[in-house]
Amino acid sequence: MRASLIQIAVDPDEPVNSRRQRVASLVREQRERHGADLVVLPELWPTGAFAYESFVDEAEPLEGPTYEAMAEAAAAAGVWLHAGSIVERDPEGPLYNTSLVLSPAGELVRAYRKIHRFGFDQGEAVMMGAGEELVTVTAAGLTFGLGTCYDLRFPELFRGLVDAGAQAFVVPAGWPARRREHWTLLARARAVENQAYVLACGTAGTHAGVEQAGHSVVVDPWGEVLAEAGLAEEVLVVDLDPAKVTTTRDRFPALKDRRLR
Numbered sequence: 348m349r350a351s352l353i354q355i356a357v358d359p360d361e362p363v364n365s366r367r368q369r370v371a372s373l374v375r376e377q378r379e380r381h382g383a384d385l386v387v388l389p390e391l392w393p394t395g396a397f398a399y400e401s402f403v404d405e406a407e408p409l410e411g412p413t414y415e416a417m418a419e420a421a422a423a424a425g426v427w428l429h430a431g432s433i434v435e436r437d438p439e440g441p442l443y444n445t446s447l448v449l450s451p452a453g454e455l456v457r458a459y460r461k462i463h464r465f466g467f468d469q470g471e472a473v474m475m476g477a478g479e480e481l482v483t484v485t486a487a488g489l490t491f492g493l494g495t496c497y498d499l500r501f502p503e504l505f506r507g508l509v510d511a512g513a514q515a516f517v518v519p520a521g522w523p524a525r526r527r528e529h530w531t532l533l534a535r536a537r538a539v540e541n542q543a544y545v546l547a548c549g550t551a552g553t554h555a556g557v558e559q560a561g562h563s564v565v566v567d568p569w570g571e572v573l574a575e576a577g578l579a580e581e582v583l584v585v586d587l588d589p590a591k592v593t594t595t596r597d598r599f600p601a602l603k604d605r606r607l608r
């Protein structure tokens with residue numbers, strides 16, 4: 348199966364709706380241009396992950412304007428779409444940082460509320476609720492476990508996803524440039540320790556004064572980097588093979604030597 352990761356530039360001068368339309372047309376062309384079965388977008392790309400002051404105004408229901416634009420694009424292209432995350436307004440609860448996974452028919456098949464909120468005593472950590480559910484989804488022949496940005500620092504989440512059947516992880520992010528080394532290192536660590544693909548899709552540009560790391564990366568189950576973006580907006584195209592997960596786990600069966608559960 349082939350995946351396209353779209354590292355979107357989040358420019359505060361581009362209105363959110365224009366960005367939605369621009370991203371929708373990028374999604375639409377991924378099948379025809381690159382033969383993609385799956386398209387992946389970053390964390391909170393409509394607003395920017397650090398644009399805390401816009402979270403309340405831009406919050407939307409699960410099937411709000413971002414979903415609508417992405418559903419139309421996924422269906423037009425006939426691709427699975429991990430649409431990155433949105434600021435979700437739950438009518439009965441707080442805001443959440445929620446990732447959406449859409450089928451090639453444009454249906455919302457899974458939503459994942461980010462479990463580990465970033466910011467310590469400010470921003471997302473105080474403005475949003477914490478998700479509580481591990482989420483996996485089987486798409487185009489692979490079972491993906493979902494995480495979001497800061498989640499990458501919490502290996503127990505990814506091990507839990509492996510226990511739930513994950514062969515690959517999708518990690519949308521809005522990771523800052525000043526901790527770029529951590530991003531690449533953690534993406535490779537999660538791949539190696541879980542013998543799983545990692546599809547880590549970040550943003551480009553600078554918003555809310557925070558320069559983004561870019562450098563979206565795809566790592567295979569042996570820890571090899573298959574593709575890595577630069578700093579600017581860019582599309583990464585990679586082929587993923589479920590058999591590679593099986594052979595890696597069979598030939599070097601470290602996951603079978605676990606003693607603490």
Ligand SMILES: NC(=O)CCC(=O)C(=O)O
Pocket residue numbers: 390396464465495496497498500520521522523526529
């Ligand atoms: N949006 C985020 O979760 C940022 C995470 C981050 O900056 C870090 O883990 O470092």
